[in-house]
């Protein structure tokens with residue numbers, strides 16, 4: 001195609017895709033509002049408003065016009081550099097378009113409705129710890145997800161679902177990583193269990209929300225939160241979202257009996273926010289303007305929460321500020337505080353778990369999801385299967401389904417295939433951090449001085465700015481020089497546990 005004609009068509013495509021993106025971001029804003037500001041009685045109508053916009057976005061995106069433009073532009077972008085904005089936009093749009101067109105409209109509607117109904121049923125079932133009342137909704141979700149998986153030509157159904165969250169990743173690759181992690185993490189948790197517990201009683205008490213908010217903002221502003229482009233609001237289940245690279249919304253929650261819960265959850269969401277904030281602004285209003293995958297996103301939330309926020313150097317810098325906001329910590333030394341926030345303790349709830357046991361919660365869910373999709377595990381037997389594995393992997397007894405199989409919202413909305421990205425994010429965070437430390441050997445000295453600019457800049461240059469232009473695997477390969485590798489994560493955990501508990505090399509040689 002002639003260059004001028006090609007360029008013209010590209011502008012047409014850009015304009016159409018920008019409209020789809022605008023509708024998507026309007027949905028994000030409605031969803032953000034629903035979870036932070038909206039009076040509860042707005043829920044029913046808000047669900048309809050979101051459904052209307054979702055239908056509109058689907059129709060706009062899967063239009064024949066966009067299909068034709070994508071066809072016409074294939075040849076034109078072949079002549080452009082792989083990483084140019086235009087070639088990337090056409091390539092990624094093509095992939096998204098082909099995928100969305102495979103899903104019949106009525107199945108899409110059924111999925112959306114089942115998710116909304118499932119969520120309502122789950123809120124109620126969890127409150128009463130009543131798995132039986134949730135069962136028919138879960139059955140419906142699993143059945144629809146099986147049908148959804150059949151829309152794609154995948155080696156196994158799980159691959160089709162995983163693709164939505166982690167493009168290019170196969171269940172077999174996840175199994176390979178988890179097969180290494182599982183025995184090591186179980187062993188590490190048991191090694192800690194043989195040691196004396198760490199005093200953490202001072203983390204509980206009465207800590208007013210306004211002072212906790214001041215603490216969160218003091219940390220955030222140090223890390224890179226700018227008042228003109230970020231917000232921090234409260235919600236029940238913290239999340240981060242962005243309307244554009246100049247409009248980043250973080251949320252947190254303040255439990256007044258717990259001094260550190262909000263702080264770490266805020267730093268976690270900062271990691272998601274700083275990724276979105278640092279995507280190249282030239283990609284705003286395109287489908288490239290977000291993180292490359294859920295695992296890469298989670299690798300960054302974990303980096304800022306754990307590798308920065310739970311490190312000794314960070315607290316050497318920040319503890320005096322913390323003590324000035326909470327003078328009751330005047331008598332608690334920094335080492336005692338550091339060990340308390342890093343203690344390892346197998347527990348029932350995933351989102352409250354420590355760095356060592358967290359991924360075991362995920363591996364359990366991943367195993368169960370595969371068995372549900374294949375039909376190997378009957379949904380009526382799900383609570384027993386869950387409880388047996390909690391005992392086997394973590395040594396904890398599940399007292400009721402609210403603190404067991406009903407604790408997470410994901411399955412209620414049909415999101416099967418999402419969970420593994422949390423543990424993969426842990427693995428990737430350490431692979432990237434190893435490279436970062438090689439490039440910036442004094443990174444922890446900088447953190448100890450309260451300097452985060454160079455760290456942010458390295459991550460921006462290596463990862464954030466690309467948005468979705470490159471596939472997750474391309475990015476990981478480029479940054480780390482290889483594929484997924486659980487080694488750095490396990491070595492980090494071993495060293496951390498050794499430091500916190502004074503145990504020598506708990507993982508041995510790895």
Ligand code: ZN
Nearest residue numbers: 268272298301
């Ligand atoms: Zn996260």
